[in-house]
Amino acid sequence: MIPEQKRILITVKAYPNPSRTYGETVCCAGVELSSGKWIRLYPIPYRDLDDEQKFKKYSVVDLRCGKAPDDNRPESHKVDAGSIRIVESWDTKDRWGRRKEVVLPTLSASMCQVYRDSEGEGKSLALVKPDSISFSWEKAPAKDHAAREACYAQLSFFDKRKRAIEAIPYTFHYSFKCPRVEGCPGHTMPIIDWELGQSYRNWRWRYRNTKVLLEKIRECWLDKLCSAKNDVYFYVGNMKRFRQTFMILGVFYPPK
Secondary structure, three states: OOOEEEEEEEEEEEOOEEEOOOEEEEEEEEEEOOOOOEEEEEEEOHHHOOHHHOOOOOEEEEEEEEEOOOOOOOOEEEEEEEEEEEEEEOOOOOOOHHHHHHHHHHEOOOHHHHHHHOOOOOOOEEEEOOEEEEEEEEEOOHHHHHHHHHHHHHHHOOOOOOOOOOOOOEEEEEEEEOOOOOOOOOEEEEEOEHHHHHHHHHHOOOOOOHHHHHHHHHHHHHHHOOOOOEOOEEEEEEOOOOOOOEEEEEEEOOEO
C-alpha cells in the first residue's frame, strides 16, 4: 500500500462489526473530491478514534490511504486512521446544494446496470435511482448473532474497556425497481446503514411494543425518507467475497 493524501466527502457509515483481524470496525465510503470517484475506506476503528476525528456523514475529511492489498475491488482503500482530520461538515441549509453537486454526478444508469458493471473486478459502489419502493424486515439468523458474539468475546481479551455494540435482531430491506428499465426483475437488498441500527437501539426504549417499534422504523425509513416530496436515491455496495450480492448503504433524499 502506497498512502496518498485524499479529501473525501463521507456519504456512508455502516453499522459496526467485529473483525478478528482488525477489531471492531466501520466500513465507510464517500466521494473523493478531486476526482469525483467513489472510494471505500476500511478498516475504520471508529470508537477508537480521538473525539476530534469522529466524523459524521457529509463531513469532508482529509486522510492518508492506499489501495487495499487484500481487496481487489477498485474502490477499496486501506486507511491510516491516525491521519484522519475533519475539514468541515455540509449541512442542508442550502437545500442539499453542495451535497448534490458532488453526489448526483456519480449516478449509475440503473441497478440492473450496476450488476452488469460489477462482474469480475468491476464497480462495487454506486448511486442508483429506485422506483416502486417498499420496506420490510425479518428476524436475523441466529448464526449471525453467535458469530458476532464469539468475535467480540475474542476482542474483549485485548480491550476490557470496550462494550460490544449489540447485533440488531432484525434485518431490514428495501425492495424497488429500476425506473425506465424494461424487464427489470426488481431488487431486494438489506440495509446496513448505521443510522437504521441506531434507530432501533434508541427507539426500543420509547416504543416497548416490538410491533409498534418496527412500524415506527418503517414510517421513518419509507414514509419520511422515501416521501414523494423527496428526490430519492440509494447508495449501494457489494460484498468482498460475493460480488453479485449488493446491500443498501444509505439513502440520499434531497427535497424535490
